[in-house]
Structures are given as C-alpha cells and as structure tokens.
Amino acid sequence: MVATYVAAVGAVTGDDKAAFLTIHGHHVAYVESLSAFLGTEAATPSGTPLALTTTGGYSAIAAQLAAHEKATEQAHIDGLSRIQGLDAAGLVASIITVVARHRAALLVSSGADASAL
Amino acid sequence: MTTQKISRRTLISQGGALAAAGVVLAACGSESSGLARVGLSPSTTALPEAHVSDVVLLRTAQSVENLAVAALTDPVMANGNSATKAAIEVFVAGHRANLAAIAPLVAERGGTGFDKPNTRMMKNYVAGAVALIEGSDQQEADVIAFAHALEGVVAATYQAFVSWTSEPALRAAMMSLAVKPSYYAVALAQMVSPGSKGISPGVDEAGNPVVSALPTKYGSLASFEATIGKVTEAGARTVVSMETPSLNSLEY
Numbered sequence: 001m002v003a004t005y006v007a008a009v010g011a012v013t014g015d016d017k018a019a020f021l022t023i024h025g026h027h028v029a030y031v032e033s034l035s036a037f038l039g040t041e042a043a044t045p046s047g048t049p050l051a052l053t054t055t056g057g058y059s060a061i062a063a064q065l066a067a068h069e070k071a072t073e074q075a076h077i078d079g080l081s082r083i084q085g086l087d088a089a090g091l092v093a094s095i096i097t098v099v100a101r102h103r104a105a106l107l108v109s110s111g112a113d114a115s116a117l
Numbered sequence: 118m119t120t121q122k123i124s125r126r127t128l129i130s131q132g133g134a135l136a137a138a139g140v141v142l143a144a145c146g147s148e149s150s151g152l153a154r155v156g157l158s159p160s161t162t163a164l165p166e167a168h169v170s171d172v173v174l175l176r177t178a179q180s181v182e183n184l185a186v187a188a189l190t191d192p193v194m195a196n197g198n199s200a201t202k203a204a205i206e207v208f209v210a211g212h213r214a215n216l217a218a219i220a221p222l223v224a225e226r227g228g229t230g231f232d233k234p235n236t237r238m239m240k241n242y243v244a245g246a247v248a249l250i251e252g253s254d255q256q257e258a259d260v261i262a263f264a265h266a267l268e269g270v271v272a273a274t275y276q277a278f279v280s281w282t283s284e285p286a287l288r289a290a291m292m293s294l295a296v297k298p299s300y301y302a303v304a305l306a307q308m309v310s311p312g313s314k315g316i317s318p319g320v321d322e323a324g325n326p327v328v329s330a331l332p333t334k335y336g337s338l339a340s341f342e343a344t345i346g347k348v349t350e351a352g353a354r355t356v357v358s359m360e361t362p363s364l365n366s367l368e369y
Contacts, residue, residue, distance in 0.1 A: 019316035026335055058313060073296060081289035086280050093279040093292050094336025097272050100296045104303035105316045105330035114204040117300040 001027040001072060003049040008061050011054035019109065023065075023102050030095050037088060059110035066110075069103035167369045171287055172228035174278045176368040178291065179219050180235035181274045185212045185298070187234045188243045188267055196256040204304055205264065211297040212271070222290060237366035242359045243267075249346030249355050258309075259345040263357065265305035265328065266343035270359045272298035277338050277361040303330040 005024035009017055035042040050068050054061060076096045083089045104117055167173075188194070189209050195202060223230050234243070250259045275295035279288045307315055309328040318333040320326055326333075338361060346355040 015312065015314040019313040022317040022331060026331070029335065062313075077289050077293050077296075080279075080292055081286045083285055083288075089285070089288050090276075090280040091336075093276045093288070093295075096292045097276050097295055097299050098331065098335040100272075100299035101303050101331055104300035105307070108304050108307040109311070109313045109316055109330070113200075114207040114301070114304045117207070117297070117304060 001050070001068065002031060002045065003047050004052055004065070004068060007049045007052055007054055008065060011061060012058050016058040019105070020061075020065075023105075026098060026102070033091060033095075037091060062106040062110040066103045066106040069099055069106065073099045073103060167367075169281055169364070169367060171282055171284055172223060172226050173367050173369050174282055174291075175219055175223045175226070175287075176228060176231040177235065177362050177366075178274065178278065178294070179216060179223070179231040180233065180368045181238065181271055181362065182212045182216045182219065183232065184234035184238050184243060185209075185267060185271050186216075187239065188247070189264060191243075191247050193247050193250045193256070194260050194264070196250070197260040198257055201257070201260060201264075201308065204301075204308070205260075208264070208268065208301045211301065215294045215297060218290075218294060222287065231368045235362065235366060235368065238359070238362065242357060246343065246345060246357045249357065253346050254348070259343075261305050261308050262328070262343040262345050265302055265309070266341040266357065266359055268298045268302040268305060269341040270361060272296075272302060273338050273341065274361045276336070306330045 002024065005020055005027060009020045009024060012020060031045050035045075052061065052064050052068075073096060076092050076099065080089060080092050080096070083092060107116060108114075186209055189205050189212070194205060197205065220230055246263050250256055250263060253259045272295045275291045275298075278291055282288045282291060306328045307330060309315070310330075315328075316330045318326065318329040318331060340358040340360045342359075343357045344354050345357060348354055
C-alpha cells in the first residue's frame, strides 16, 4: 500500500495530494509498527505498487485505492483470527478501524453517498 | 517446687469461676470481629463476583449497538437536513445488521442476549446529548456532531474489546463489526468537511481543530467529543465526551 500511495501522490495536486499523503503516512506507520513488533521475523515489505491507473483525476484514483483499502481491511480481519497474542491483536485491531476509515474517506470524498458504504 | 492437688472442692470452685468468666466473655463479645464500635453497625452486602467473559463483551457490544439505534432514532435526530436523515437511516440499518450478527455469537456461547441500550452510556451520554440538541439553536449541525462522536465510540468499543476477548476468532468477528461504524463516522465527518480537504486532520482559521475523516492519532481509544447545545453567555458550548465501555459499564 505504501508503494501504491507513492504512485497515487504523484498523480494529483493540492488537497487531493495532501489527502493521499496522509493515508500514505498511515501505511508507513503500520509497516513500522508491525516490523517493530515482529523484530527479526518481519518480512521485507514489497516495493511494488498494487494495480493502479493514475489517470482520470482524484475520483478515479480514489475509487481504485478504496478497493485496495477494502482488501487490506479484510486481510487484517482474517489475520486477526489467527493471532494468539493480545498485544499483536490490539495492534492489528487499531489498524483495521483506520483502514476502514481510509476506504470510506476515499469513497465519500469522491462523491459516493452513505448507502455505498 | 510445689505441687497443686486437684481436689473435688478445687474443681467445683475453680470450674464455677471459669464458667462464670465464660458467660461474661460471651455477653461482652459480638459476632463482629472488627474494631469496637459505638452506635449502629449497618450490615454490608458483598458485591457479586463478576467475570469479563466473551459473553459479557458480546452482550455489551449488543448494548452499544442498541444504544446507537436508540440515539439515532430519537426524534431529536430528525432535525438534520434531508441528506443527514437519509444517511442516519442507512446507519440505523447497519447497526441493526450488526445486532443480527452478534445474536448467534452470544447464543453459540450459551449466553443470553441483551436487547436494551447500554445502561450507563444511555444515562451518561445520550440522555444529556439529546437534551442539549433539543435546546440548541444549531440543531442541524449538532445532530451530525453527536452522531459522528457516537459512531466513533461504537467502532472503538470493538477495538477496545479485542484485547479483552479470549477467542482469536471472536476478535476477528468483533473487528468485522467495527468496520461499519468506522465508515459512518467518516460519512458524517464528510458532511462537515467535504471532499479531499476534509480527509486530513487540520485546524480552521481560528486555530480550532476541524472535524476530519481521519483521526490525528490512528488507533487511539481516547474519548470521542461532540461540541453541541446552546451557546452560553460566556460564548461556550457543551462538550459531550464519550468513552468506550469500562468495567462499570459492561453488561454482565
């Protein structure tokens, strides 16, 4: 997601860029938090962006990113069911609520209404 | 060295003295083993033992979802504009869907469902907020502000419960229920600060923090605040600060 947002940030300007940068910053923080938690067992994060067409302006890009956030949200929920430790579970839970907010923010800010959530 | 003979006479006289002393001690004694007390000594009732089990957490989650439904369907919440009303209908349906998802989780664990709003949160937060909105001269904005804080606290409740829940699979189930309230909080924030400008936290021209879709600190379980109600003579408005359920607001 970090690499994907780097691609997205380069395709927009102004408030749209600030929004993508904020979410990018969150994903950087998730990587750092999870890496710190895992220590030497942490995998090297992929530097390859997910599928993203950076044309069509903010709404078109935000809709694609929202789909990636939804997939990330579900991956964390699925992972949570296999985590035994409470500290790790708490960390992943804190990520899920914000990833959910990312998705909704991207959708609503690009014109979707509440019924689309 | 002296020896003491125990004669029948000695036994009767000393035995009688012992018995008399026993009667006196018994009369002076009380059932209480505490310190000497003057006046009435009211009896106390020990608190029942309560365990924070997964069922208790699920019942509390039900109470918080019921709280959201009760608060959002309060007549005062119909004072928003048509877009707000339509959104609130979606949110109420979402909370009812969450309630439908929790019910089997409670039953599977041998628990009894909780079909009322959370007792303490209703009394401490919702009742006061509703009264403030009723007396407010900015009801339309207050409906959004209160609903925004409410959805935030519902989502945070599930997040807070993860570290109390013993079953990993149940933690995941709880977090899947946290998703909708998180979405709804964002939709409400976007009603105040729309578009990409309203995503990042920031401050207005006066330096006051603006409502934003994303929090300043991610994953925080700090209180969720709504500034609502009539402006006082001092120019201030009431801040309703809502927190996730604690040990005294769980539904045991």
